[in-house]
Amino acid sequence: MVYQFSPIKFDDMGHIRDSVFSILRNAILDKKLEPGQRLVERNIAEQLGISRTPVREAIHKLELERLVTHIPRKGVVVTGFTxxxxxxxxxxxxxxxxxxxxxxxxxxxxxxxxxxxxxxxxxxxxxxxxxxxxxxxxxxxxxxxxxxxxxxxxxxxxxxxxxxxxxxxxxxxxxxxxxxxxxxxxxxxxxxxxxxxxxxxxxxxxxxxxxxxxxxxxxxxxxxx
The missing domain is CATH 1.20.120.530 (GntR ligand-binding domain-like)
Known part of the structure; x- marks a missing residue:
């Protein structure tokens, strides 16, 4: 079953990217997002009820932490931990x-x-x-x-x-x-x-x-x- 994110509300719009990053990272750490699973920017944004920009920025941070990777012709996938x-x-x-x-x-x-x-x-x-x-x-x-x-x-x-x-x-x-x-x-x-x-x-x-x-x-x- 593909994990679905719940819509979120933000009191401080300046913290959207950090909040999205934390949500995605916790989902990976808790194995709600499993290794090999694709992260589709548009789908995540729609589920969270936000624009795609903070999702894109959060995914970039996840790449820097080696939690996700970009695979040609497949997109961004969860790497997980060894x-x-x-x-x-x-x-x-x-x-x-x-x-x-x-x-x-x-x-x-x-x-x-x-x-x-x-x-x-x-x-x-x-x-x-x-x-x-x-x-x-x-x-x-x-x-x-x-x-x-x-x-x-x-x-x-x-x-x-x-x-x-x-x-x-x-x-x-x-x-x-x-x-x-x-x-x-x-x-x-x-x-x-x-x-x-x-x-x-x-x-x-x-x-x-x-x-x-x-x-x-x-x-x-x-x-x-």
């Missing part, structure tokens, strides 16, 4: 997370540390309650605070590009039995290093956290079963 693609993204994320945590350690403020401590506890509590969506949302906020504490806009933008990928991966990794409890310990190790303004310690703690998350994801993902 295991190698996933491993590469996870490795990039590990390096960038470690770097931004090491920078944040030199700049983080007491109120940000207090917020991180509160979030770390809430993340575990919500998971124990079975509120997995809420737990993942709080996890995103935890990392967002660290990213912003570093006050490194370019590095923030690089990590933000990976955000939707990482969110999807985290949801899978959290399904591993015992992983939420491990995350609780790892988050607190990151907080402790940040509190001590220990750049090397923050780097190591963030690297350990992301490597463990990556391992859990690969163990739980469908292609490892």
């Amino acid at each position: 295991k190698a693609d996933i491993v590469e993204i996870l490795a990039i994320r590990t390096s960038l997370e470690a770097l931004i945590c090491s920078i944040a350690a030199t700049k983080i403020r007491p109120r940000e540390l207090e917020r991180l401590e509160s979030l770390a506890k809430q993340i575990l509590d919500e998971h124990v309650k079975g509120n997995l969506k809420k737990s993942n949302q709080l996890n995103d906020k935890f990392h967002e605070i660290v990213y912003r504490a570093a006050e490194s806009p370019r590095l923030y933008d690089f990590l933000n590009t990976l955000r939707e990928y990482v969110t999807k991966f985290t949801q899978v990794a959290y399904s591993k039995p015992g992983r939420p409890e491990e995350v609780w310990v790892e988050h607190n190790e990151i907080i402790e290093a940040l509190r001590n303004h220990d750049s090397s310690g923050a780097d190591a703690a963030a690297k350990r956290h992301t490597e463990n998350s990556s391992k859990a994801f690969l163990e739980m993902a469908f292609w490892e079963k």
Whole structure:
């Protein structure tokens, strides 16, 4: 069955392209759009109830991320992910997370540390309650605070590009039995290093956290079963 998009409304017309891009990318990540499936600009625009221009621009961004490709005489088709693609993204994320945590350690403020401590506890509590969506949302906020504490806009933008990928991966990794409890310990190790303004310690703690998350994801993902 061909996936159908629902019409969307925009309060801010300037954000149409980004919204369309996010919709298409999530559909690919969630496998609603499968590898080999054609993306017909006109059809997508009609389904979303918008003009073709933002769809064309969004598809171009998807090409830059290698999620779709243009095939002569066939058009734009979904590329999807290979295991190698996933491993590469996870490795990039590990390096960038470690770097931004090491920078944040030199700049983080007491109120940000207090917020991180509160979030770390809430993340575990919500998971124990079975509120997995809420737990993942709080996890995103935890990392967002660290990213912003570093006050490194370019590095923030690089990590933000990976955000939707990482969110999807985290949801899978959290399904591993015992992983939420491990995350609780790892988050607190990151907080402790940040509190001590220990750049090397923050780097190591963030690297350990992301490597463990990556391992859990690969163990739980469908292609490892």
